[in-house]
Amino acid sequence: MPDRTVLEQLYGGLVVSCQANADSPLRDPFIISRLALAAQQGGAAGLRIQGFEDVRAVRAVTPLPLIGLTKTSREDTEVYITPTVAEAAQLAELGADIVAMDATRRPRPEPLEQLIMAVHAAGALVMADISTLDEAHSALQLGADIVSTTLSGYTSYSPASSTPDWALMQALAEAGLPFVAEGRLNTPADAAHAYRCGAAFVVVGSAITRPDVVTRWFTEALRG
Numbered sequence: 001m002p003d004r005t006v007l008e009q010l011y012g013g014l015v016v017s018c019q020a021n022a023d024s025p026l027r028d029p030f031i032i033s034r035l036a037l038a039a040q041q042g043g044a045a046g047l048r049i050q051g052f053e054d055v056r057a058v059r060a061v062t063p064l065p066l067i068g069l070t071k072t073s074r075e076d077t078e079v080y081i082t083p084t085v086a087e088a089a090q091l092a093e094l095g096a097d098i099v100a101m102d103a104t105r106r107p108r109p110e111p112l113e114q115l116i117m118a119v120h121a122a123g124a125l126v127m128a129d130i131s132t133l134d135e136a137h138s139a140l141q142l143g144a145d146i147v148s149t150t151l152s153g154y155t156s157y158s159p160a161s162s163t164p165d166w167a168l169m170q171a172l173a174e175a176g177l178p179f180v181a182e183g184r185l186n187t188p189a190d191a192a193h194a195y196r197c198g199a200a201f202v203v204v205g206s207a208i209t210r211p212d213v214v215t216r217w218f219t220e221a222l223r224g
């Protein structure tokens, strides 16, 4: 079984998600590796990185625990975060300590348990990205090492919101499930509150590494 001490390194800490969409001016593995180093300088406990090129580039510059994922749009499924065994295994081979994957109940191209087994066989851990409490229970039963609230608000049956899903965090904590708080944690106060809700650690992306998104928050506020 893979070594779980990497999770202990993350407990109580901040993971910074360094991602840039295809249309972003920051879409370059070198720039992503610089964002990762800036996050490290600021005290990040770990990093969440999308795509093989970016995982390779970031692995080369930092020893911080790395959560890897792919985002793949497919015609046959709405599942886009690490949809296949091959992608999950390759992320682990490239040096991701933890592989994040969609663990929602939406139809998927390959069984979740096969992805989990492949990641464990490659010596990495599994973060199951979920949108409901039921999905968290199922993913942990299938062998996921931790769940993350990443996909709340991004499935048709979870509540759409501009704020973090505090109710889901509360429910996960009451159920005694190990969880990561992720998604729309846009302020230091949000991150601290998530930790007080019982999160093992928190993941912040847009507010730290997407200046285009943050700029829009300001320009929209000015427009009133």
Ligand SMILES: CC(=O)N[C@H](C=O)[C@@H](O)[C@H](O)[C@H](O)COP(=O)(O)O
Pocket (backbone or CB within 6 Å): 017, 019, 048, 069, 150, 151, 154, 182, 183, 184, 185, 203, 204, 205, 206, 207
């Ligand atoms: C839903 C989805 O695809 N989430 C992605 C997962 O890796 C990223 O686009 C998010 O930036 C990440 O989850 C962090 O969330 P936020 O950027 O809100 O702090």
